[in-house]
Amino acid sequence: MANVAEALAEILDPAHVLTGGAINEDYAHDEALTASPTTPAVVVRPSSTDEVASVLRLANELGVPVTARGSGTGLCGAAIPRPDAIVMSFERMRAVKEIDADNQVAVVEPGVTLDQLDEALAPEGFVYPVYPGENSATIGGNVATNAGGMRAVKYGVTRHRVLGLEATLPTGEVIRTGGKFVKATTGYDLTQLIIGSEGTLAIVTEATLKLEHRPEHSATVLAPFATLDEVTAAIPEIIASGVDPTILEYVDTMGMAATTESEGLDLGIPAEITETALAYLLVLLEGHRAERVEEDVNALGELLSELGALDLYVLPPQAATKLFVARERAFWVAKANGADDIIDVVVPRASIPEYLRTVSDVAARHGAFVAGAGHAGDGNVHLAVFQPDVDERQKVMHEVLAAGMALGGTISAEHGIGSEKLPYYLELEDPTKLALMRRIKAAFDPYGILNPGTLLG
DSSP states (O other): OHHHHHHHHHHSOGGGEEEGGGSOGGGGOOSOSSOOOOOOSEEEOOOSHHHHHHHHHHHHHHTOOEEEESSSOOSSSTTOOOTTOEEEEOTTOOOEEEEETTTTEEEEOTTOBHHHHHHHHGGGTEEOOOOOSOTTOBHHHHHHHTOOOTTHHHHOOHHHHEEEEEEEOTTSOEEEEEOSSSOOOSSOOHHHHHTTSTTSSOEEEEEEEEOEEOOSEEEEEEEEESOHHHHHHHHHHHHHTTOOOSEEEEEEHHHHHHHHHHHTOOOOOOHHHHTTOSEEEEEEEEESOHHHHHHHHHHHHHHHHHTTOSOOEEEOHHHHHHHHHHHHTHHHHHHHTTOOEEEEEEOOGGGHHHHHHHHHHHHHHTTOEEEEEEEGGGTEEEEEEEOOOHHHHHHHHHHHHHHHHHTTOBSBSSSOOTTTSHHHHHHHSOHHHHHHHHHHHHHHOTTOOBSTTSSOO
């Protein structure tokens, strides 16, 4: 690997080829709870697509694995390299190259963070509406994992917002997919194939993103319910009502207690309600006209009352902001409270109560505690698993993931597979589909240098 580092130093500025003690420990891990940090052999920090292509060309020729890295905020081990690998960090490719108001798109490099992009878009009156819960995350990482978040019920996930990509293949060849348009029927959709591939097919060096006009007015409604079944029954009614919520979340009573406690947040809910409620529905309404938002709040209030809400609270803006921030940081709350693993299964939204009953049964049989919340509007269930015994925890994970698939769902809605969900994925997924995906992987990456150990093993 010393020879590899020397060769890389001929391609890049040697100051951006790191080895040995110069490699910061941050490059060795992401935020997966169950993975062990691994220091790579070399870290490179390219500044252009040409440099990315040159590094990949060399790695491909020598058979050296390469793991792309954004901010390292992933939750499934997909950014953890092998010890003989090159980590390609995109901290020097952070340009917002274009904000095209006429076509309502932004063109950005992969190292651009969500915070940085939002700061650039705000003065132009636009927003990139994918908020996966960690705004220090990069666009490149979001593309790799098909990141989602609370606003997916209205705006979709990353794959619904990415119109085109520039991507570099392991051979060093650079391709462009899609563009500043919203539809095409020309050949295979390589944009969508690369999105969510967790850095195993190609390295993204530029993304063209679909923007929305930034809403000027908003209101947040919190509705406690006596049962989760009532919450779930309310969801299709809300969506069909025409109020078009930006966020539609459920939080169980334990999750709400942990969320408010972590932020020191008092929502003013009387004790008789908190003692009765088993679940809460959290709804954000946004719009460009204050009177329309007010009309929607009134309509939503009437509907929720008819659907059995114990009460209704329109939260003050400051409290609402704190609550959403706390919800977005639910992983950190779970981590701080000693969670041993996390799950982000997605099921048909009407199946959430049945799924959670199964989860409760599984947890009881294996002496585990499982707490959760989720994006109720799209069926994404987030669970924190507390069971320190590794064998018992693996049984819980397997059964809980299998239960989601049995209801027509999938193992991961937005975190990805990475290395940490890989054993479950390989065991539970259709073997024919896995074989097809391996053939696709081989077509893109015949020598298997891109992020080995992730997604397909």
